[in-house]
Amino acid sequence: WSFPSIFYLTFVHFQRQGHSYTVIPVVVLLTALALDRYLQQNCSRSPQSLKIWIVSFILCNSLLFIWGPSQWRTWAKIQDYDRFVEVRRDTIYQNFPPSSTTVLSSGHYARLVSYYFRDYFSATLGMILTDDFALLDPRVNTLVLFDSRILGNLSPDIEVQELSLPQGDRASDAEHYRLRYIQWQPSQEVKVSNQSLIIK
Numbered sequence: 001w002s003f004p005s006i007f008y009l010t011f012v013h014f015q016r017q018g019h020s021y022t023v024i025p026v027v028v029l030l031t032a033l034a035l036d037r038y039l040q041q042n043c044s045r046s047p048q049s050l051k052i053w054i055v056s057f058i059l060c061n062s063l064l065f066i067w068g069p070s071q072w073r074t075w076a077k078i079q080d081y082d083r084f085v086e087v088r089r090d091t092i093y094q095n096f097p098p099s100s101t102t103v104l105s106s107g108h109y110a111r112l113v114s115y116y117f118r119d120y121f122s123a124t125l126g127m128i129l130t131d132d133f134a135l136l137d138p139r140v141n142t143l144v145l146f147d148s149r150i151l152g153n154l155s156p157d158i159e160v161q162e163l164s165l166p167q168g169d170r171a172s173d174a175e176h177y178r179l180r181y182i183q184w185q186p187s188q189e190v191k192v193s194n195q196s197l198i199i200k
Helices: 002-011 017-022 024-043 047-067 075-095 107-116 171-176
Strands: 101-104 142-145 161-164 178-183 190-192 197-199
Touching: 002 017, 002 024, 017 024, 024 047, 047 075, 075 107, 075 178
Parallel strands: 101 142
Antiparallel strands: 142 178, 161 178, 190 197
16 A cells, blocks of 8 residues: 555655645554554553553644644644635635636646636636637636736736735735736637736
């Protein structure tokens, strides 16, 4: 069970924390087995010390989940991510009708768009965009950019508008709480790639 993942990840660097879940289940089971054997050998005469070991182990893991380093998937990081997504989702639904809007995202946000915005045009567009241009549906006259990475370096002649979003709890969140969007006339033709946008 563990060998294929460990063999692969020995040569390929982790790109996302989620990739660790390919090995975590077997590591958890092997750790539990090793801990069980250790406790049976060293605590078999004292059930009280066995309970202390188990409670300490659970408590240590819980504290790391709540107050672990910022680069880990801690409780606070999960909450920040959820807030980031919820604020954008609610703002898009309140301000942009599905009948004339496409929501575009990149990276690990691409799948969120296909889940939350199924009623909008081309909800899977962010997952399939390449360097080649794709023509947007003529019924669309608004392109909402879900995250700051997508189309970050647009041509100056394209007017990008912004909506202010509720601020996060920390000052570092401020740059993430703006939503960019582009609008054009219904008669115009729009092509988009993963790098650029053309409005004719």
